[in-house]
Amino acid sequence: DAKTTQPNSMESNEEEPVHLPCNHSTISGTDYIHWYRQLPSQGPEYVIHGLTSNVNNRMASLAIAEDRKSSTLILHRATLRDAAVYYCILLPYNQGGKLIFGQGTELSVKP
């Protein structure tokens, strides 16, 4: 299973942008990059996913490096509710729901 590397923790101020990095140097051509987050005492929540091109949705943006060996999840304006553990996950094209979670990045947001 391809691995991802994320910082253990990051801090942000409320209403400022947050850039959460993820390295995945062993990514293969058919691996999709997924991001989930887990708020305290809740199940994980889907954030965004992509393959090669940058992606935007109502929650966040995903910037994928041209060589696909790294990606960045961008929260445009952090709120207190965004404090969570963020997981960057590589999901092969044909692996269905078999998400391989790492340790993730614990994001704290200061008022």
Place this chain on the structure above:
Amino acid sequence: ETGVTQSPTHLIKTRGQQVTLRCSSQSGHNTVSWYQQALGQGPQFIFQYYREEENGRGNFPPRFSGLQFPNYSSELNVNALELDDSALYLCASSPRLAGGPMGELFFGEGSRLTVL
């Protein structure tokens, strides 16, 4: 549209007992996955069910077993409970098996199992 619901939310068992956890998937979702999350760790994939058959399994022993029913709800059964089985058990549903790229998984809030 109702989300993924799990029951019970909390339970306590003793070593050697058996436990059954239940999951109702989101309406229209035919694929269910189960995950185990130990305290302070990321979730670990247990197995996945698609149309009532196991379709993929993680590194868990056979005493972890499951079922999926015709209405796509699911059960996770764990026999001969061990202390290390204490964890949050998460169920996730999705609308289809990824014969193509997988999109969003919808997780429930989990069942917290404590083994004494």
